Amino acid sequence: MTVPLDKTGPEDTPPSGPPAETIKAVPVRHYGRWLAAVIVLGLLALLVNAFAGADVHYPAIPDFFFDGTILEGLGKTVLISVLAMLIGLVLGVVLAVMRLSKNPVTSSVAWLYVWFFRGTPVYVQLLIWFNLALIFPYINLGFYRDEMTDFMTPFMAALLGLGLNEAAYMSEIVRAGIQSVDEGQTEASHALGMTHGKTLRRIVLPQAMRVIVPPTGNEFLNMLKTSSLAASAAQYGELLLATQNIGRASGAVVEMLFLAVIWYLVLTSVFSVGQYYLERRYARGSLRSLPPTPWQRIKTNLAGFSNRGGV
């Protein structure tokens, strides 16, 4: 026998309590916010006014924006930043592993390296590399022998100066990343018969990346900017030196500095977007669902619009 189920339920008592309509209340007025906004806008207007009235020949900026020399300098800025960062990354991993090793010699040497390069201004380091020929007229590596002035070009000085300095910072970042990985991961890997090296490469480093990538992106943005020190310290023809040269020749000194500022902002903005995707890649497995990419977010927003239109 089947009992008929009453699916509608009793209809006698309406739910008690306040009616379920949207509350319309007079919001609190935030007069302080209005005041603050007016003050800030006022100050901003003063700033804009000052620059508008300054003796700046603004058309010079677009005129030279895509100048060959500028673009070449831009390319060199990116090149030196990427290469120095690569040196920093590889050497940084090596130093971090040395620092964490049980061997007291390697770990102290790594400590000493970080202590030295982190403790001295990178500008001074660049000057020393560039002027190395003053104390070592020849370079002799056994398989390679040359006059130091031929070897230590502005490019080499900038590369070594920036790269070796970066390695010190990167090693600390990598070390923090490696130490952030749970020890149970190493144990599980060892228990499966994986050696120390394999465990580091396959299990520990990929997980450390999640901790390593964000500060590394930061370091790279810093590198893009710090590379400008190579202009005066090592006479390397990157973006700043290119703009300065044009500025000196054309008399538009500050205009060209503004141009450099804009290009630096473009560079750092582009690479921040790249960093976002990289972080997303290494978030695999740590989040239940990955955050949407900016492009995916735009698409869902658009879909939301069309839905609303359809209803």
Added chain:
Amino acid sequence: MTAMVKSEGVHKSFGAAHVLKGIDLEVAPREVFCLVGPSGSGKSTFLRCINHLEKINAGRLYVDGDLVGYRQRGDKLYELKDSEVAAKRRDIGMVFQRFNLFPHMTALENVMEAPMQVKREARAVARARAERLLDRVGLGDKVGNYPAQLSGGQQQRVAIARALAMEPKLMLFDEPTSALDPELVGEVLDVMRGLAEEGMTMIVVTHEMGFAREVGDSIVFMDDGVVVESGHPREVLTNPRHERTKSFLSKVL
């Protein structure tokens, strides 16, 4: 027949803490060997000594007739190299209390990792076995999930499949159900029971007395770094001879 695991007077200290104070025991092949006792009694430490995750300070420990962690020539002991220790561990599977799955890999990749990296197995072979093993632990539909997307019980079953992928001759379980919600314990114990029925040699550190009674062939009660009592589970669990065993069992049963 050689014992699968043989322990002779094993001692282990962490600094001033003397955790194992002379452990003597033998585990026969195909045996399900349960280690029980209060926390801090040294049972997990002893388990970790068997695959040399911990170095013992005194005594001798043998797995399948081979000394663990050392090579003996005459009277002298030589420490094994990292690669030699790793090679010995291939034959010993281990399952941890906290699962320790690799979070950056899917369930399938977790199970494929060791055969491919350690045994240099071809991808297709490793993949086929991994799929079969995950299917066997009831997770055939979860191969593509990351550990964070699985429940505790599912994660632990993946961990068992991961250990089995190396085709070990001995499985170590370190409180495999202690980190699980009560309703998820059963699914993991079922997998372990199946494994026992197939004749796998298992050493299980556990608080699941029901499992020990039903599946275990021997049981050892440890307290304060020594073996207090050992025997057949039904015997020890129903008629404990020692006071310490009695008082412990009265609290957990």
